[in-house]
Every structure is written in structure tokens, then in C-alpha cells.
Amino acid sequence: MRALLQRVSNASVTVDGQIIGQIDHGLLIFVCAMPDDTHATAQGLAQKIAKLRLFKDDAGKMNRSLPDTGGSALIVSQFTLAADTSRGTRPGFSRAAKPDQAKTLYEDFITCVDALGIHVQTGSFGADMSVALTNDGPVTLWLDTENP
Secondary structure: OEEEEEEEEEEEEEEOOEEEEEEOOEEEEEEEOOOOOOHHHHHHHHHHHHHOOOEEOOOOOEEEOHHHHOOEEEEEEOHHHHOEOOOOOOOEOOOOOOHHHHHHHHHHHHHHHHHOOOEEEEOOOOOOOEEEEEEEEEEEEEEEOOOO
């Protein structure tokens, strides 16, 4: 799986003019399932993200994890993280998991993050979404379970 994390002071997802997911302080997590991913992959990624120390402590150092801060996660599916730009100028997306598998893994990932005690809001799998955010820091990280 691939994930793009952004530490945010707020973020929201809108579909058809309606806000369907919204958080204040926490992480906006864009996630993409790949063909070889499994439930164990989703679980491992969730655990890794929960342990990452991306939030400031009292001394101003990034020394606290999402659970340490009581922050939330806004999880949005984004198959374009699998883009292949090695040829030409139009990205290819054949490296992303097929939609049925991707949806199952997206839902598994959400369940795994929630099971870690993190408050979760989500986008809508396969929908045309508008995402708004205020990046805090900015802090943005790229995670890839295939090439950690």
C-alpha cells in the first residue's frame, strides 16, 4: 500500500457539495492499494502510521504520535498514488489494485486505524471528491509498504 500523510490543523472531504468527512488537528491520509496487498499489509501500515512521531512535544520537537495527541485521521482513497510516469506525459494507473480489491483494502485500513483508538473520518471510495486542508508545518510524508 502507498500512503501520503499530511499533518493538518483541519481537513475536510466534500462530495456533491456536502461535507462527508472532517477533522481538526490530526492526519490527512491518502491511501492507495496495490495488487499484492493484503489485510496484513493494511494492518501493518495502520500500525506504522499510528507510531510515527509527527507532532510537536512541549519542547517543539516532533516527538509525539497521533494517539499521543488525541488527533484524528481523515482517510481518503486515492488510486493516483500508483501512477506510473516513466513513459510519455500521461500517467498510467495499471499498478493500482483493481477496484473491488482496492475498496476492500481501503475499508480494512480504516478498520485497522479505528481499532488503534484513533478517531477516523473518511472520504467516499470511488467518488469525485474535493479535499480541503490546512497543512501544519508543513509536514508531508510518503509511505510505501513495498519499499519501506
